[in-house]
Amino acid sequence: MQKECSLIEGCQVDWSGEIVQVSVSEVDNPIKKAVDCLPEALANFLYCFYGQPIPQRPGDQLLPGEDSWDFENLMDFHNRQCHLNEYDSYSFAFSVKLPSAGYWNTGLHVVVEAGNEFQTFAFNASKGDIVAFSAILKSGLGTMKPVMTLREIRCIHCKNPLLTIVAEPPMSLYDEFVTGISSVLKFIFAPFVGDAGTLGDDRVV
Known part of the structure; x- marks a missing residue:
């Protein structure tokens, strides 16, 4: 089955389904990587020159059960006054359940990989949102969890009314x-x- 299905790798599909989970699969920050290679004093200067101050009391940015004292002491130990998080580039993985129909049968979940251009949509999407998407078949074809690369996504029924259509810029x-x-x-x-x-x-x- 997988051998035959490999023939359609690279083909574009237009499907719809229910979002089961959205997760960050990778965070890349080439600027931070470059600055971290420099001597500490120079790196600290560039962190604050190009970045933003680390909040002293992050408040609602803390995870449930996390103590602000622990956060502040960790930052003191790190010897950083600023961060470069605004230069982060994210990769996402949407787990989407397709409706039962024809060949794909019932209960099939697909993994839709998305780049940083889908950041706003990914961070505001919720479990249970119904979306339509265009994607390129990538791998895992013929299995119960095929992987594809997202090209465009739009809401059919989403909890956040501000979510609209997001498309990858043409190459x-x-x-x-x-x-x-x-x-x-x-x-x-x-x-x-x-x-x-x-x-x-x-x-x-």
């Missing part, structure tokens, strides 16, 4: 070219990079 021909070349080069040079790493390990005494 330019230049971006597609660069992405394609990058994938080809990674494929070509991956064996050599792996061999080089192995040789390097052998030289370690």
Whole structure:
């Protein structure tokens, strides 16, 4: 089954379903990574130059059962006065239950991966929201939990009335070219990079 279904990887589908869960699958912050490589004094300066002050008493930002004293002492230990969270880039995973129909039968959950451009929608969506979405079939086809990449999503019936339609910005021909070349080069040079790493390990005494 999975072998036959692999033939439709990369195809776009337009489906609707009920949101079961929305989770953050990855947080990336290249600016923070770069600043953290610098000496501590310079890094602290840049944290506050480009970032925002860390709230002394976060109040409603605390998790249930978390104590503000613990939060403040943790920040003192960290020796940071500011943060760079506004430069975070998020990846999300929507778990969506499809309605029972035809081939997909009943109870099928799909995982819809989404990029940072869907941040507002993801943070405001709720369990039980009914949505329609367009996505590209990615992996796990022929299993009970196929994975796809989100291209567009809109509310059919959502608890938050402010949620509307969100679409991924179209990729330019230049971006597609660069992405394609990058994938080809990674494929070509991956064996050599792996061999080089192995040789390097052998030289370690």
